[in-house]
Amino acid sequence: MSDVFDSPIARQIAELNAKKKTLKKKSAPRPGKTRVLAVSNQKGGVGKTTTTVNLAAALATFGLRVLVIDLDPQGNASTALNIDHRGDAIGSYEVLLEDIPLSEVIQPCTEVPNLFCSPATLNLAGTDVELVPLENRETRLRSALESFLDEQETAGKRFDYIFIDCPPALGLLTVNALVAATEVLIPIQSEYYALEGITQLRDTIEQMRGYLNPDLVVSTILLTMYDRRTNLSREVAESVREFFPKETLDTEIPRSVRVSEAPSFSQTVISYDPEGVGAVAYKEAALEIAQRGAAKNGH
Ligand code: ATP
Ligand code: MG
Numbered sequence: 001m002s003d004v005f006d007s008p009i010a011r012q013i014a015e016l017n018a019k020k021k022t023l024k025k026k027s028a029p030r031p032g033k034t035r036v037l038a039v040s041n042q043k044g045g046v047g048k049t050t051t052t053v054n055l056a057a058a059l060a061t062f063g064l065r066v067l068v069i070d071l072d073p074q075g076n077a078s079t080a081l082n083i084d085h086r087g088d089a090i091g092s093y094e095v096l097l098e099d100i101p102l103s104e105v106i107q108p109c110t111e112v113p114n115l116f117c118s119p120a121t122l123n124l125a126g127t128d129v130e131l132v133p134l135e136n137r138e139t140r141l142r143s144a145l146e147s148f149l150d151e152q153e154t155a156g157k158r159f160d161y162i163f164i165d166c167p168p169a170l171g172l173l174t175v176n177a178l179v180a181a182t183e184v185l186i187p188i189q190s191e192y193y194a195l196e197g198i199t200q201l202r203d204t205i206e207q208m209r210g211y212l213n214p215d216l217v218v219s220t221i222l223l224t225m226y227d228r229r230t231n232l233s234r235e236v237a238e239s240v241r242e243f244f245p246k247e248t249l250d251t252e253i254p255r256s257v258r259v260s261e262a263p264s265f266s267q268t269v270i271s272y273d274p275e276g277v278g279a280v281a282y283k284e285a286a287l288e289i290a291q292r293g294a295a296k297n298g299h
Contacts, residue, residue, distance in 0.1 A: 012277075019280050028062035028290035034149055035293055036162040037220070038181035043197045044168035046189040047224030049076040050259060052165040054278070055185075057081075057270035058286035060115035064160040067106060069141075070120035071177055072167040073127070078119040081109045082266035091119035095144045096176065097130055102148035111271045120165075128171040138212055141176035170204050178208045183219035185289075188240050190226040190233040190252070195243060218247055220289055226252035251285040254278065 039052045052068055060066045070077040070085070071092055078085040084107065085091060094100035095118065102118055109115040131137040145162065152159055163185075164177040178184065184205060188194050202218070209216050221244045227233045241248050253259070259278035262269040269278040 016277060016280060019284065020275065023280065023283055023287075026287055028059055028064055028287055029294040030064060030160055031290070031293050034159050034162060035183060036145065036164070036181045037183045037185045038164045038166055038174075038177040039185045039187065040166040040174055040177065040201065041186050041188065041197070042168055042170045042174070042201055043189075047187040047222075047253065048072075048168070049074075049080065049165050050263075051185070051187045051222055051224060051253070051282075052163045053077050053080040053263075053268045054259070054270055054282035055286050055289065056115055056161065056163045057109075057112045057268040058279075058283045059161050059290065060109075060112050061270055061283070062286065062290070063114065064290075065114050065158065066116070066161045066163070067159050068115070068117045069102075069145075069162060069164045069177075070117060071124070071141075071173050072120055072165050073122070073125035073173075074167070075120040075122075075124075076263065077165040078117060079266060080263040080268055081115070081117045082111060083107050083109065083117040083119045085119035085121050089119055089121055091121045091124070092141075093121055093124045093127060096127060096140050097134075099144075101151075102144050103151060111267055124173075128169075128173055131172045131176075137172060138175050138179050142180040142213075145180045170200065174204075175208070178205060178216060179212045181213075182215060183217055185220040185222065186218060187222050187224045188236075190223050190236045192232070192236075194236045194240060198243075218244070219292075221248040222285055223248070223252040225255045227255050228252075249285050249288045251281055251288055253281045253285065 039048045041048055056066045056068045068077055069092055075085045091105050095102055095105055106116045106118050166174045166177050223237050254277050256278040258273040258276045259269045262272040265272055273279055
């Protein structure tokens with residue numbers, strides 16, 4: 001019997017239960033002003049979209065008002081949030097290219113109160129090229145977002161968090177996100193070549209700081225798809241923490257089948273499997289982000 005109670009599985013269950021108990025007592029502080037996070041890494045498949053939708057849903061579940069701007073033509077964030085982005089739907093494309101206000105394209109997420117999304121429709125695929133000849137091509141999202149935030153604040157409906165899900169490229173869509181944002185969140189997959197491309201992303205961020213967005217900071221690094229049983233995951237985590245000692249969250253997101261299957265049910269893992277390891281980890285990461293922000297602003 002002692003084997004059963006002392007097994008790794010039993011220990012993991014006990015750990016998860018303890019985490020859930022602690023989480024129940026926690027609340028996320030409201031930021032002093034809206035925090036705008038671009039979730040970016042030009043490497044594909046590292047968990048940008050999964051991180052965007054689950055952190056957004058976690059913070060909304062804590063009672064904060066959250067908007068996801070889907071800026072990836074793949075529209076995966078829109079799918080996970082069950083937001084209509086086919087047919088006649090309008091979204092981030094119209095905001096960027098046709099000067100349609102954000103307030104006219106956002107839709108509430110039916111599964112999660114306080115959570116809204118500006119969908120990515122198929123026409124967003126041409127945006128990188130269509131933006132090139134336009135005036136203010138790098139600042140279009142920032143202008144739209146500034147007007148939107150002012151309007152919401154005046155109406156007494158201030159947003160606490162805006163997450164921008166970027167495509168896996170450093171083209172004009174990502175540039176628009178980096179110019180509109182105040183912070184960058186980089187998800188890093190706990191796999192071989194995890195840090196590959198990060199220097200290039202940092203150079204792009206540096207360029208934005210030098211020219212259009214001097215206050216932009218890489219505030220948050222999140223390790224995704226972490227497998228604590230493997231040496232590889234541990235080694236990657238170690239080198240990421242060496243490279244980004246202040247920015248890397250203590251919480252790692254474990255690899256979990258529930259996390260990957262939630263979007264096929266048009267859900268985030270926060271509503272699909274609220275008691276599972278994935279939801280618990282994303283809630284813990286969301287709290288860390290909220291608390292670190294509050295500590296920085298002296299709240
Ligand atoms: P892209 O660059 O194509 O936009 P991405 O960086 O947004 O990709 P995701 O789509 O979030 O990455 O994740 C890539 C794949 O990994 C998806 O199939 C997703 O379901 C899966 N995945 C992400 N996080 C986890 C996790 N913690 N556990 C298991 N699978 C995961
Ligand atoms: Mg994605």
